[in-house]
Amino acid sequence: xxxxxxxxxxxxxxxEADRSAFLDxxxxxxxxxxxxxxxxxxxxxxxxxxxxxxxxxxxxVTSNGARQIISVHMPGDLISVQHAAFxxxxxxxxxxxxxxxxxxxxxxxxxxxxxxxxxxRAVWLSTLVDGSxxxxxxxxxxRRDARSRIAHLLCEFATRLKAVRSDREIAYEFPMTQEQVxxxxxxxxxxxxxxxxxxxxxxxxxxxxxxxxxxxxxxxTAVGDFQAxxxxxxxxxxxxxxxxxxxxxxxxxx
Amino acid sequence: xxxxxxxxxxxxxxxEADRSAFLDxxxxxxxxxxxxxxxxxxxxxxxxxxxxxxxxxxxxVTSNGARQIISVHMPGDLISVQHAAFxxxxxxxxxxxxxxxxxxxxxxxxxxxxxxxxxxRAVWLSTLVDGSxxxxxxxxxxRRDARSRIAHLLCEFATRLKAVRSDREIAYEFPMTQEQVxxxxxxxxxxxxxxxxxxxxxxxxxxxxxxxxxxxxxxxTAVGDFQAxxxxxxxxxxxxxxxxxxxxxxxxxx
DNA sequence: CGCCCATTTGACAGCTTTCAAATCGCGTGG
DNA sequence: CCACGCGATTTGAAAGCTGTCAAATGGGCG
Numbered sequence: 001x002x003x004x005x006x007x008x009x010x011x012x013x014x015x016e017a018d019r020s021a022f023l024d025x026x027x028x029x030x031x032x033x034x035x036x037x038x039x040x041x042x043x044x045x046x047x048x049x050x051x052x053x054x055x056x057x058x059x060x061v062t063s064n065g066a067r068q069i070i071s072v073h074m075p076g077d078l079i080s081v082q083h084a085a086f087x088x089x090x091x092x093x094x095x096x097x098x099x100x101x102x103x104x105x106x107x108x109x110x111x112x113x114x115x116x117x118x119x120x121r122a123v124w125l126s127t128l129v130d131g132s133x134x135x136x137x138x139x140x141x142x143r144r145d146a147r148s149r150i151a152h153l154l155c156e157f158a159t160r161l162k163a164v165r166s167d168r169e170i171a172y173e174f175p176m177t178q179e180q181v182x183x184x185x186x187x188x189x190x191x192x193x194x195x196x197x198x199x200x201x202x203x204x205x206x207x208x209x210x211x212x213x214x215x216x217x218x219x220x221t222a223v224g225d226f227q228a229x230x231x232x233x234x235x236x237x238x239x240x241x242x243x244x245x246x247x248x249x250x251x252x253x254x
Numbered sequence: 255x256x257x258x259x260x261x262x263x264x265x266x267x268x269x270e271a272d273r274s275a276f277l278d279x280x281x282x283x284x285x286x287x288x289x290x291x292x293x294x295x296x297x298x299x300x301x302x303x304x305x306x307x308x309x310x311x312x313x314x315v316t317s318n319g320a321r322q323i324i325s326v327h328m329p330g331d332l333i334s335v336q337h338a339a340f341x342x343x344x345x346x347x348x349x350x351x352x353x354x355x356x357x358x359x360x361x362x363x364x365x366x367x368x369x370x371x372x373x374x375r376a377v378w379l380s381t382l383v384d385g386s387x388x389x390x391x392x393x394x395x396x397r398r399d400a401r402s403r404i405a406h407l408l409c410e411f412a413t414r415l416k417a418v419r420s421d422r423e424i425a426y427e428f429p430m431t432q433e434q435v436x437x438x439x440x441x442x443x444x445x446x447x448x449x450x451x452x453x454x455x456x457x458x459x460x461x462x463x464x465x466x467x468x469x470x471x472x473x474x475t476a477v478g479d480f481q482a483x484x485x486x487x488x489x490x491x492x493x494x495x496x497x498x499x500x501x502x503x504x505x506x507x508x
Numbered sequence: 509c510g511c512c513c514a515t516t517t518g519a520c521a522g523c524t525t526t527c528a529a530a531t532c533g534c535g536t537g538g
Numbered sequence: 539c540c541a542c543g544c545g546a547t548t549t550g551a552a553a554g555c556t557g558t559c560a561a562a563t564g565g566g567c568g
Binding site (some may be wrong): 509510512513514515516518519521523524525526527528529534535536 | 546550
């Protein structure tokens with residue numbers, strides 16, 4: 001649970017007791033293959049998840065069979081929190097790549113946060129960031145053309161993966177197929193393909209297989225109309241938090 | 255703040271002490287005219303709001319000048335919670351109609367929820383519902399055609415306004431201009447106009463001025479691919495909560 | 509080496525946008 | 539009480555971005 005704790009620690013000031021109480025939560029780790037369901041829309045939900053490795057995504061399917069990806073979850077992210085809160089999955093969550101997810105009983109988490117307001121606040125704020133990302137996605141699919149939508153998605157990934165280093169080429173593992181990019185941006189895989197080629201021809205990105213490299217960050221953020229503020233990842237604070245968290249983890253033998 | 259308390263009470267079991275502590279929060283009421291800004295994107299935010307009357311909406315503007323409405327807020331809704339949590343507005347919030355908003359200092363709210371985990375949970379869960387709505391909007395603008403998008407929006411309004419009564423025509427005040435409907439659904443006002451006419455010609459709705467009446471709820475939900483579960487408004491519980499809340503309010507003289 | 513899934517390509521259709529311009533609705537001032 | 543003014547609604551024609559439908563190509567894994 002350490003990667004999740006690092007993220008939580010960014011959002012609230014947790015005490016050592018808070019941190020170890022969180023780390024002491026009983027977890028059930030589960031390994032999924034790509035495409036495996038962590039939750040299915042409509043099902044009863046009894047646990048929240050923490051992505052330990054790999055990528056996951058949330059999606060809904062419309063009555064005419066189209067799929068829309070509504071969220072992407074990276075290692076350390078809490079998933080299914082909204083589902084667990086109401087004990088019902090309002091969307092499906094699947095693995096985008098093979099990976100491991102730690103499952104925490106919703107009852108256990110409820111009990112923990114009822115006892116520890118700062119932990120509750122940290123989890124809460126992490127869900128608020130998820131909401132902020134969702135809002136930006138509404139803008140992305142609602143008001144941007146294909147070039148911008150895809151550019152924006154690539155920028156979001158780079159930022160969330162903390163792959164952005166000033167004045168250097170940015171490269172990262174990009175786990176989505178072109179069809180999934182289409183499902184996330186409200187486009188067809190065919191058009192994603194053509195748009196990706198266009199981005200490549202213009203020297204903004206390169207991509208071979210599963211790795212994307214952003215050749216011109218400034219230009220790509222301009223095309224994608226990307227401002228990172230909505231992700232509000234305070235990296236400085238994250239560094240200090242990681243430090244504190246690792247000490248906690250060591251002292252707890254995890 | 256009573257309407258907000260009613261909504262919060264749906265999400266957690268609050269004690270009398272919780273309720274009166276919430277109602278005792280210092281508030282500053284402010285009257286806005288239509289179009290007035292409750293918050294501007296990028297600004298520092300020091301308070302959360304409660305819509306007392308009228309409708310509000312959140313929006314973002316893209317670099318090429320297009321506006322996307324990302325949320326609609328109705329009387330009783332908490333607004334700007336995400337902004338207040340990070341003390342910064344990541345979107346603008348404006349009134350859609352003239353109305354009153356109660357402003358609560360973010361510091362005061364932070365202090366309250368730090369003391370009262372159940373209140374924090376209630377506020378948290380209300381923001382999770384907002385997130386659920388935002389996710390559904392991603393689906394709406396990403397994967398549905400104009401007819402469905404608009405039908406879905408009308409269904410969402412009817413449900414959130416609790417205007418749905420079985421086997422009867424549904425009528426409610428609809429505060430959005432066609433341009434705003436376009437901004438919410440990712441369409442142009444011109445196309446919204448044509449699509450509304452289409453919906454009307456097909457006998458699904460009628461609309462004069464600011465009031466919409468849904469002539470065929472079943473058909474409109476089918477066209478809009480609308481399932482109300484994601485709004486998870488438990489009306490039964492809401493009724494009992496309202497009862498409790500009004501007692502609290504009376505005993506506090508509000 | 510072969511199968512399967514992801515990527516790529518082409519031609520064409522179609523939903524939505526664009527750009528004006530006309531009309532309507534309604535609050536305001538005369 | 540009626541004219542005026544401005545924003546909202548309507549309408550038309552044409553352009554455009556994106557989708558659809560196949561079919562070919564490519565790449566990775568058993």
